[in-house]
Amino acid sequence: MSKSQVLVIDDEADIRALIQEILSDEGYGVTVAANAAEARRARAQAKHDLILLDIWMPDTDGITLLREWSDSGDLTCPVVIMSGHGTVDTAVEATRLGAFDFVEKPLSLAKLLRTVEAALESADKPPAGARRMLPSLLAPVGRSARMQALREKVQQYAAHDESVLLSGEPGCGRGAFARYLHALSRRADEPLISVTAASLTESNAEEQLLGRQAAGKIHAGAFERAGRGTLIIDELADLTEAAQKIVSAVLEDRAFRRVDGGELVKLEARVVATIGADYDAKIDDGSLRRDLVAHLGALSLSIPPLRDYAEDVPELLAYYVDKLVDAEGLSFRRFSVAAQNRLRNYPWPDNVRELKNLVRRLLLSGSESDISLQEVEAEISSGAPTDEPLVKQDLLSLPLREAREQFERAYLQQQLVLCDGKVGQLAKRVGMERTHLYRKLRSLGVDFKSVTAEE
Numbered sequence: 001m002s003k004s005q006v007l008v009i010d011d012e013a014d015i016r017a018l019i020q021e022i023l024s025d026e027g028y029g030v031t032v033a034a035n036a037a038e039a040r041r042a043r044a045q046a047k048h049d050l051i052l053l054d055i056w057m058p059d060t061d062g063i064t065l066l067r068e069w070s071d072s073g074d075l076t077c078p079v080v081i082m083s084g085h086g087t088v089d090t091a092v093e094a095t096r097l098g099a100f101d102f103v104e105k106p107l108s109l110a111k112l113l114r115t116v117e118a119a120l121e122s123a124d125k126p127p128a129g130a131r132r133m134l135p136s137l138l139a140p141v142g143r144s145a146r147m148q149a150l151r152e153k154v155q156q157y158a159a160h161d162e163s164v165l166l167s168g169e170p171g172c173g174r175g176a177f178a179r180y181l182h183a184l185s186r187r188a189d190e191p192l193i194s195v196t197a198a199s200l201t202e203s204n205a206e207e208q209l210l211g212r213q214a215a216g217k218i219h220a221g222a223f224e225r226a227g228r229g230t231l232i233i234d235e236l237a238d239l240t241e242a243a244q245k246i247v248s249a250v251l252e253d254r255a256f257r258r259v260d261g262g263e264l265v266k267l268e269a270r271v272v273a274t275i276g277a278d279y280d281a282k283i284d285d286g287s288l289r290r291d292l293v294a295h296l297g298a299l300s301l302s303i304p305p306l307r308d309y310a311e312d313v314p315e316l317l318a319y320y321v322d323k324l325v326d327a328e329g330l331s332f333r334r335f336s337v338a339a340q341n342r343l344r345n346y347p348w349p350d351n352v353r354e355l356k357n358l359v360r361r362l363l364l365s366g367s368e369s370d371i372s373l374q375e376v377e378a379e380i381s382s383g384a385p386t387d388e389p390l391v392k393q394d395l396l397s398l399p400l401r402e403a404r405e406q407f408e409r410a411y412l413q414q415q416l417v418l419c420d421g422k423v424g425q426l427a428k429r430v431g432m433e434r435t436h437l438y439r440k441l442r443s444l445g446v447d448f449k450s451v452t453a454e455e
Contacts, residue, residue: 004120005029005046009039009062010054010082015107019052022109023116036060048077050119052103055083063093070097078119082107140176141319142312146304150177157299158184163251163271165236165296167279168303171353174274175234177303182230187270190229195222197238205243206259209250213261223256226269236273236296237282244289247271251295271296306348306355314340316352320359330363338373346380409444416446 006028008019016032023030031046033039036059042048055062062081069075078100094102100119103112139151157164158181166174175194182192200208211221222231233239239247250256254267273296282288306313317335325332335343348354358379362371412430419425423441427434 003027003029004049005031006050006052006116007031007033007039007042007048008052009033009036009057009065010052011035011057012054015054015105019107019112022113026113028116036065039065043074050077050116051079052116053079053081053099055081063097066094066097066099078122080115080119139180140173141316142309143315144309144312146309147312150301150303151180153301154181155184157181157301160299161270162298163273163296164298165293165300166272166274166303167277167300168274169277169305169351171351172303172305173352174303175232176352177301178230178232178272178274181272182232185230185270187229191225191227191269192230192232193222193226193269194232194234197233197235197243200239200243202240202242205240206246209243209246210256211258211261213258213263218258218261221258223250223267223269224258224265228268229270231269231271233271233273236275236292237279237288244292248289248292248295251292277302306351310344310348313344313346313355316355317343317359320356321363324356324360324363328360330360331367333363333366333369333371335371335376336373339371339376342373342376405444408440409446412441412444412446 006023008016008023008030010016010019010032011034013034016034020030020032031042031048033042035057039053053062053066057065060068062083066075066079066081075098079094079098081094081099081102082105083102100122101115103115140147142148154177164178164181166177168174179192182188195208207219207221209221209223211224212219233247250267251271255264256267257264275293276282279288279293283290283293306316314335317340321333321335324330343355343358350357361379362375366375412426415430416423416426419429423437424434427437430437432440
């Protein structure tokens with residue numbers, strides 16, 4: 001039996017040479033091409049059983065080349081896309097054009113070989129659709145132990161059908177994890193519907209969620225539009241009391257009736273909700289139904305703030321540079337080592353969302369190829385508001401005296417809470433003489449007058 005022929009198309013000579021060496025050692029016949037023109041010539045001269053295609057090339061990008069072959073009916077073998085970072089739009093377009101899978105750079109040689117084997121085995125089978133590529137493209141970025149553990153947990157949850165509650169600070173990527181969960185699940189080829197809780201008012205919640213049946217016509221609501229797929233309720237705590245009651249009832253009964261409709265409609269979708277990290281307080285104050293959270297929290301996952309896995313900041317910076325260059329046509333720039341180190345020590349009060357917005361501003365505002373420490377400092381010089389919790393304050397942007405005062409103020413305020421407002425206990429806890437402590441509290445503007453009666 002003749003060996004399979006693989007065409008490798010990549011503008012980076014080192015990658016071409018590496019793939020050629022690895023695949024040749026595995027017994028494949030390998031042809032390499034540095035650009036689209038060489039790829040066209042190689043395909044005209046010989047038949048190939050598989051194409052490994054880079055997206056970013058100087059003359060013609062990989063998606064355009066794939067479209068050219070697809071439109072002309074010349075796509076006669078599986079194609080595996082290679083890229084440093086892809087986007088969902090890229091995956092959908094590549095899949096529509098006939099691509100088999102997506103491999104991220106830097107290449108994992110073990111994964112590359114598995115993908116090559118699977119692609120060659122699929123040659124006589126119908127395409128698997130977008131489901132194959134989307135999970136790898138939707139996977140939240142980060143190589144830290146924290147992020148790896150989170151991805152593994154999502155992979156475990158994806159195998160089940162229970163509702164999932166994703167909690168965390170605003171901007172931390174809860175929505176990204178929800179989409180990743182859907183892409184990994186058996187529902188990946190079914191609809192993914194997202195509803196913003198704040199858009200559901202007292203007057204429209206019932207129809208938006210349950211749909212309406214009038215004059216023999218059915219206007220499907222969110223639960224019905226999700227079908228056998230996934231319904232994401234974004235910012236659960238923003239639901240009105242009426243909307244909370246509706247959602248809780250549907251989850252309890254696993255069925256619902258459309259407005260003005262008599263037919264009982266079975267709930268087949270999986271419901272995933274995002275919520276703030278402080279949702280317990282909202283349950284305690286009565287603004288969030290405990291039974292609703294219980295229904296949705298059959299499986300729960302806490303998404304950490306970016307400051308808790310700061311070692312992933314350089315990778316996230318590179319990811320969003322590539323993504324924004326691709327999606328918005330911005331000029332490519334790279335972060336200097338000094339700029340990356342500074343941002344690893346920035347508290348990111350608005351988390352990953354803030355990082356993405358910072359990258360966009362820096363790509364738009366600069367002309368040099370490298371993003372300098374000075375540019376970064378200029379963008380974040382205002383720092384976080386001083387009324388933010390200490391962990392969200394950018395103390396590195398402040399002079400030593402101001403940074404020390406902010407730390408001492410936050411430290412003593414929190415310790416005072418732990419001491420139930422008793423200054424005497426506070427003095428013992430922090431190891432300060434009481435008179436000196438009073439002077440320190442006054443100088444820092446910490447209000448302790450309401451708690452001095454115990455003295």
